[in-house]
Amino acid sequence: MKVLKAYRFKLKPTPEAEALLYRMAGCGRLAYNKSLEIMLDIVRKELAFEGDRKSLYKALNDLAPKERIALAKRLPSAAGLNKQLTQWKKAPELIFLKEAYTDNLQQRQRDLRDKAIKDWCSGKRGFPVFRTKRIAHHSTMRFVNFPKYCALDQRRIKLPNKLGWVRMYQSRVIDGEPRNATVSLDACGNWHVAIMCAVDVKPTRVPDQGAVGVDMGIAKNMTLSDGTTFSGVRSFAASKDQLAASQRKLKHKERGSANWKKQKRKIARIHQRIADIRRDYQHKATTTICNNHAMVAVEDLRVANMSKSARGTVTQPGRNVRQKSGLNRSILDQGWYEIRRQLAYKMAWTGGLFVAVPPHHTSQTCPACFYKSADNRKTQASFLCTHCGYAENADVVGAINVLHRGLDLLEASNQSDLIRAGRRP
Ligand SMILES: [Zn+2]
Known part of the structure; x- marks a missing residue:
């Protein structure tokens, strides 16, 4: 049986790599926030809502689960949002998005559509809010398809988009095949990486004691x-x-x-x-x-x-x-x-x-x-x-x-x- 196991290590990026991480995180937040703006415009129209944003959020979070699900059907899919991204990159004021790692931007849109909105529908969380630089975990980035874009080598991890080899404080031996890596920032300004690996385990039978x-x-x-x-x-x-x-x-x-x-x-x-x-x-x-x-x-x-x-x-x-x-x-x-x-x-x-x-x-x-x-x-x-x-x-x-x-x-x-x-x- 395969199970997923996560390893988390602090990163030791060079100043150049760190600057790039901040820029990538910023682009990710922008993709998320612009997509959220589109969604807010749509729900505002659907609900024929007139008030300010704060009361709009209140109205959204007071909706019953059934109404939430019906409303979510009106919102663009993650693939639809991904298409918009191509348009944004053409706008002169957003030209820097061309330099950004597209996978990361698309992933942020999927986070919004396939995670945050779904969590709202199921009542787990409130309607998603805008991501800000001030909140460290809003700068999280996930790199999927590890075997293709990333690699591990002696306390270093290779990350995509010109980040290249980044050193890490690797405190444990990594077991299993890496599937994806998530890079995140903590409130003290340190970057970390969580590497998700598929590990083989042998199921045991349940003894009476134990x-x-x-x-x-x-x-x-x-x-x-x-x-x-x-x-x-x-x-x-x-x-x-x-x-x-x-x-x-x-x-x-x-x-x-x-x-x-x-x-x-x-x-x-x-x-x-x-x-x-x-x-x-x-x-x-x-x-x-x-x-x-x-x-x-x-x-x-x-x-x-x-x-x-x-x-x-x-x-x-x-x-x-x-x-x-x-x-x-x-x-x-x-x-x-x-x-x-x-x-x-x-x-x-x-x-x-x-x-x-x-x-x-x-x-x-x-x-x-x-x-x-x-x-x-x-x-x-x-x-x-x-x-x-x-x-x-x-x-x-x-x-x-x-x-x-x-x-x-x-x-x-x-x-x-x-x-x-x-x-x-
Ligand atoms: Zn008794």
Whole structure:
């Protein structure tokens, strides 16, 4: 079985290559933004909308899924946008696009049409917004068809469009055949490359032991059905004060001044450090779990929905907004979504199984006699079955129930389907 595995390294471009990367990223954003402008014009006409852009976005994001899908059908396809590109290059003010790497420009248009618009249709995200230089990840570029345009050689990567060989801080040996490379900029101004490789793995059979359920929580980041806990890092909580102080300092500096820019970089570095600590913890925890188990079951929590719901809509403003946004911040800080994603792809790498189970009542069902009642959960921390007297830590009970459901699902469905479910990196 082939699975995709990503390697991410920091790049060490020469000043010339770096300048070219910035220019290419700029052209990519331009292609994206011009395509988005076309789409906004169309939706404005379709909706016969008169207001300003801000209220147009509000109207677009208030549309029901069905209306979104119908409206998206009116928008040009990625291929249609690609054709427009040829016209733009002829315009005198856009003449520099001729120098840009066409594949990259077309890819940005596909990102908009085939990813951002689709995500909006499915309700995953709001209507796409314009890409700006100020937001580092808006400068992302993907180079597809690796074997044709790119190459690897001793801590160097060959990139297309006159970029040539770029050195990288290669910290690991690259396994498998490279399929594509994504170059991105971080907030501290460093360029990175993520190389996606197809790796062969041998699927293993699930032994009786070696299956584990995971309960994701706030107090403890993860509790396993065997009682192991991962307490997590509250990286955001710990650095919050420092971040707030730095942001206050920024307010007192003149916008755009040298000192302001310096402070901005300082803030970016704090953010980066928070992200690094979190990433390090997440990778260590998920690697430990995946190396020691042949099957991992987690709750299907739909984190995106949970962290969105607090805001509510205009007609129905969210209740408990403050409490919920506190909880949401904890959820995001704990990185449940990222941990689930890592568990899924790491299980696929090791040929194991990853199962996401429906989350209902996992905290209220007795794992010994299956009696389900809210009374079983006396407090946040302890579980006591009112039917059979089974007592256990509430998080462990949650994890055991998740495991039971995972095993049920496994029995009920085709094993290969489940492998596929965990396959997408
Ligand atoms: Zn019981």
